Amino acid sequence: MSARWLTDEDTDASPSRRLKRKAQKPLGRRRLADLTADPESGDTQDQLIRFLIERGHITTVVAELASGKEATTYVARGPRGSVLLKLYRDLETRAFRRDGVYREGQVILDRRAAKAMRRRSRKGRALLQASWVCAEYAHLWHLWRAGLNVPEPLVGPEPSEYEQTVPAVLMRLCGSEDTPAPRLSDAVLTPAEARSAWEQAVQGLADLLRLGYAHGDYSTYNLLWWENRVTIIDFPQLTTRSNPKFRDLPRRDAESLAGSFRPHGLETTGEQTLREVQRRAAGPGPTPRVLLP
Numbered sequence: 550m551s552a553r554w555l556t557d558e559d560t561d562a563s564p565s566r567r568l569k570r571k572a573q574k575p576l577g578r579r580r581l582a583d584l585t586a587d588p589e590s591g592d593t594q595d596q597l598i599r600f601l602i603e604r605g606h607i608t609t610v611v612a613e614l615a616s617g618k619e620a621t622t623y624v625a626r627g628p629r630g631s632v633l634l635k636l637y638r639d640l641e642t643r644a645f646r647r648d649g650v651y652r653e654g655q656v657i658l659d660r661r662a663a664k665a666m667r668r669r670s671r672k673g674r675a676l677l678q679a680s681w682v683c684a685e686y687a688h689l690w691h692l693w694r695a696g697l698n699v700p701e702p703l704v705g706p707e708p709s710e711y712e713q714t715v716p717a718v719l720m721r722l723c724g725s726e727d728t729p730a731p732r733l734s735d736a737v738l739t740p741a742e743a744r745s746a747w748e749q750a751v752q753g754l755a756d757l758l759r760l761g762y763a764h765g766d767y768s769t770y771n772l773l774w775w776e777n778r779v780t781i782i783d784f785p786q787l788t789t790r791s792n793p794k795f796r797d798l799p800r801r802d803a804e805s806l807a808g809s810f811r812p813h814g815l816e817t818t819g820e821q822t823l824r825e826v827q828r829r830a831a832g833p834g835p836t837p838r839v840l841l842p
Contacts, residue, residue, distance in 0.1 A: 619638060630726070632719055696835030
């Protein structure tokens with residue numbers, strides 16, 4: 550089944566599915582050809598898609614959803630339903646010039662590997678690529694098991710499983726089969742919905758802090774809105790308390806969240822948001838999920 554992408558002519562009255570009217574073409578309008586059509590293709594992306602199909606992670610790629618400086622995301626189908634397939638770009642073409650602030654405090658036992666990563670040699674870039682992808686999987690599994698509203702990871706939970714998918718991350722698609730959930734930055738909300746989204750977003754930031762995390766880029770651009778529920782996304786830059794600059798990051802997240810919610814009519818400061826997040830972080834967390842065999 551091919552995906553139906555929202556266009557400017559969509560008139561769905563459900564508030565959770567309305568998007569702001571935009572002049573440019575919506576992302577996802579361009580369809581993908583069958584990436585497995587040429588078995589002899591030497592294209593790295595084609596080879597990765599075929600590998601994911603052969604391993605049973607996906608059955609087909611349906612359409613491109615979004616393309617950014619760091620990764621391109623696709624809607625795919627898999628044995629368990631709709632899949633969000635995130636393919637990271639090569640480090641040479643990605644915008645990770647500021648990744649050092651998020652990597653501080655990480656311990657790399659292999660000295661030669663650590664040196665190569667610092668120098669960003671060819672081997673070092675490959676190691677950075679793998680560590681970035683594996684870190685996102687590890688964070689996703691931790692947060693999902695802890696009961697937070699994050700996409701369910703679809704490979705793992707053992708590192709030996711998801712290491713094989715580098716540079717791809719696979720997670721359950723948020724939304725319906727034909728309509729991926731919009732970012733909060735693109736959703737049109739009623740005042741009541743905006744208040745509900747704000748409460749959920751603040752609680753999500755508090756739940757991260759309770760677990761010892763700072764998101765690093767927490768705003769309506771990295772929060773999805775679907776059926777009156779907020780889902781947190783984008784975890785490569787997630788940082789733990791081992792980072793010596795950790796104390797600054799929750800404040801930055803709070804300021805970013807407050808600023809990005811102003812288009813939804815909510816006026817508050819980053820300092821007020823941070824205090825509320827810290828207050829909630831001292832309380833109980835969500836009910837952990839049970840990982841079934």
